[in-house]
Amino acid sequence: MKNLLVAIDRRKDAEQLIGHAIKIAKLTDAKIWIIHVMEGEPDDFLAREAGPQYVYEKRAKERKDSQLQIESWVEEVKEKYSIDIEGFLIQGEVVKSIKKIVAERNIDLVLAGHKKRNLLYSLFTANKKKDLIDDLRIPLLAIPLP
Numbered sequence: 001m002k003n004l005l006v007a008i009d010r011r012k013d014a015e016q017l018i019g020h021a022i023k024i025a026k027l028t029d030a031k032i033w034i035i036h037v038m039e040g041e042p043d044d045f046l047a048r049e050a051g052p053q054y055v056y057e058k059r060a061k062e063r064k065d066s067q068l069q070i071e072s073w074v075e076e077v078k079e080k081y082s083i084d085i086e087g088f089l090i091q092g093e094v095v096k097s098i099k100k101i102v103a104e105r106n107i108d109l110v111l112a113g114h115k116k117r118n119l120l121y122s123l124f125t126a127n128k129k130k131d132l133i134d135d136l137r138i139p140l141l142a143i144p145l146p
Contacts (some may be wrong), residue, residue, distance in 0.1 A: 001028040005107040007098055008036045011069060013145050018073060020143055021111050025083050033105055034073060034087035036066055037094045039143045063089065095131045107138060114142035 006021045008014045014034075019031045039059065070087040077085045090097045101107065110132070133140055 001030050001108045003105055003107045003109075004030050004032050005098070005101060005105070005110045006032060006034045007094075008034060008070075009113060014033060014069075016145065017111055017113055017143055018077065018111055020141070022077065022081055022083060024109070024111075025085075026081070030108070031084040031086070032077065033101065034070055034085065034108065035090055035098070035101060036070060037090045037092065037097045038066060039091065047119045063091075095135060098132060099135055102136060102138060108109060109138060110136065110140045111141060112142055113145040115145050 001024070004021050004024055006017050008017060017032065021034075024030065025032050039058075040122065041087060065087045065089050074087040077083055090101070098110065112132070
């Protein structure tokens with residue numbers, strides 16, 4: 001195993017997911033890739049046609065904050081553990097973006113968080129992990145989150 005992909009959805013779950021990736025990377029001498037997938041680019045001129053300005057400003061701030069947070073995690077892991085790690089922010093649809101990174105970076109294992117949801121919630125929302133499992137040709141490790 002040479003490349004691990006940590007797919008982070010929420011900041012508060014990131015430390016737990018990265019911690020598991022560090023354990024696996026130490027055992028296998030693997031590189032860690034941290035990604036966070038966000039909505040499309042708020043600075044895109046065509047995307048600005050519909051909606052108030054404050055929405056785009058809020059998204060731009062969230063994107064910049066997320067990028068800084070990812071850079072912080074990468075530096076912390078490099079300093080503490082001397083593990084080869086990179087992180088980046090992707091904009092687009094989650095499953096497609098992860099599939100693209102898996103192919104481009106020759107990922108061997110994807111680590112993603114899992115929260116138990118009730119039946120009603122799952123009936124009305126997309127199941128991204130199921131879509132990933134169906135579409136990926138590599139293992140997906142679902143880490144239970146509190």
